[in-house]
Amino acid sequence: MRRDYIDTGYSPKDTDLICEFHIEPSAGVNFEEAATHMAGESSIDSWTEISTLSPELAARLKPHVFYVNEDAQTVRVAYSEELFELGSVPQVLSAVAGNILSMKVVDNLRLQDIAFPGSMLHEFKGPKFGLPGIRELTGVQDRPLIGTIVKPKVGLTSEKHAEVAYKSFAGGCDLVKDDENLTDQKFNGFEKRAELTLKLAEKAESETGERKMYLCNITAPTCKEMIRRMNILKDLGASYAMIDIVPAGWTALQTLREEADDAGLALHAHRCMHSAYTRNPRHGISMLVVAKLCRLIGLDQLHIGTVVGKMHGEKHEVLSLRDECVLDNVPADENQHILAQNWGRLKPMFPVASGGLAPTMIPDLYTIFGKDVIMQFGGGIHAHPMGTAAGATACRQALEATLEGVSLQEYAKSHRELEVAIDKWLKK
Ligand SMILES: O=C(O)[C@H](O)COP(=O)(O)O
Ligand SMILES: [Mg+2]
Numbered sequence: 001m002r003r004d005y006i007d008t009g010y011s012p013k014d015t016d017l018i019c020e021f022h023i024e025p026s027a028g029v030n031f032e033e034a035a036t037h038m039a040g041e042s043s044i045d046s047w048t049e050i051s052t053l054s055p056e057l058a059a060r061l062k063p064h065v066f067y068v069n070e071d072a073q074t075v076r077v078a079y080s081e082e083l084f085e086l087g088s089v090p091q092v093l094s095a096v097a098g099n100i101l102s103m104k105v106v107d108n109l110r111l112q113d114i115a116f117p118g119s120m121l122h123e124f125k126g127p128k129f130g131l132p133g134i135r136e137l138t139g140v141q142d143r144p145l146i147g148t149i150v151k152p153k154v155g156l157t158s159e160k161h162a163e164v165a166y167k168s169f170a171g172g173c174d175l176v177k178d179d180e181n182l183t184d185q186k187f188n189g190f191e192k193r194a195e196l197t198l199k200l201a202e203k204a205e206s207e208t209g210e211r212k213m214y215l216c217n218i219t220a221p222t223c224k225e226m227i228r229r230m231n232i233l234k235d236l237g238a239s240y241a242m243i244d245i246v247p248a249g250w251t252a253l254q255t256l257r258e259e260a261d262d263a264g265l266a267l268h269a270h271r272c273m274h275s276a277y278t279r280n281p282r283h284g285i286s287m288l289v290v291a292k293l294c295r296l297i298g299l300d301q302l303h304i305g306t307v308v309g310k311m312h313g314e315k316h317e318v319l320s321l322r323d324e325c326v327l328d329n330v331p332a333d334e335n336q337h338i339l340a341q342n343w344g345r346l347k348p349m350f351p352v353a354s355g356g357l358a359p360t361m362i363p364d365l366y367t368i369f370g371k372d373v374i375m376q377f378g379g380g381i382h383a384h385p386m387g388t389a390a391g392a393t394a395c396r397q398a399l400e401a402t403l404e405g406v407s408l409q410e411y412a413k414s415h416r417e418l419e420v421a422i423d424k425w426l427k428k
Contacts, residue, residue, distance in 0.1 A: 010064040012078035018115040024108040039063040087123035089250040108282040112337035130347025147175035149378040162196035169204030171392025177215035180272040215242040234263040246273035257298040269299035301350035310356020325349040358425040362398040394421035
């Protein structure tokens, strides 16, 4: 193990990949020693000095720990781009979030952020549609999009699923998506569900004069099967496919992004399971990194949290995810462990707020997110006392009130669905 990786005088090159880590050394290990081991293991080195690592090779490829703040338990490491297969998310993660998370020299270690150099951005397509493309696809430019998740999560037949989707569209939803654990079960097979639901989306389009999008979940056991399902959607005239990004995995996402070009489909990213490695603030990989990888690969829209809903996620964290989705240039924020990122030509992603939302939360959601957000309501639509269509209508009414600057209570005086929603979700 070489000992010269701490190099606070080093200025990172434009071509370096930079990572910020939170490090908690284990007992008896000092901070710089832990950082040195971590930097070496994530790049060229081993636990002991290796004779096959020549000084010349080390000089060329060694990691530079150029920022060390022991009080804040933070280091930043610059890695030469030569260490990476530039277009491979799995390879980058095997390096900077691989073995190092298991090392005994640390009690906890967290990859907080990765700043990707231009040379790496170059190898990725980014979103095909992205936020502007989705606005065009849906024909909705000036307001948040309203979506729902067919509930119950699983158990409905394909016919019943399509009917619930239709009522949601008819009531006012722009988008209807499958839930994360609905794929191709016996009671509701993929192909039949896609066919029936897309047909009723079309019917709702002609009845309402609005574009209606169905986001069918193509998550499957193999990439081959996911591509097959994607092609079924294409043949049925769908605009979207949905994927459970963490269970499916990074290789699957990169594969699907390639295929999405041919299929002409937008990709909706459900982040279920991310908390397995993002939730512990002292260990693992941050959700910020997950979001950046999604934008790099080219998912068009991503669940980022709600602040006010049922899922874990502080406001500052959710807003930093929103910024990473939508901004072309993300400024550094030392306190939030965010590195500066210029996204170059890569389009912005549409942020999705989903999980435990009710129509009565729309004013707060609008204050938090502004207009560039997809607000999704599962229980908040299908638990409406007057039914699914009324639940969707209540969401649209709450949004209209918010956009007009009228209080929900005032608007509800002439909008029955909203009045009932307020009665259910605000008065109890
Ligand atoms: O997939 C999702 O985002 C959730 O199913 C949302 O459902 P909920 O609004 O009922 O929490
Ligand atoms: Mg869900």
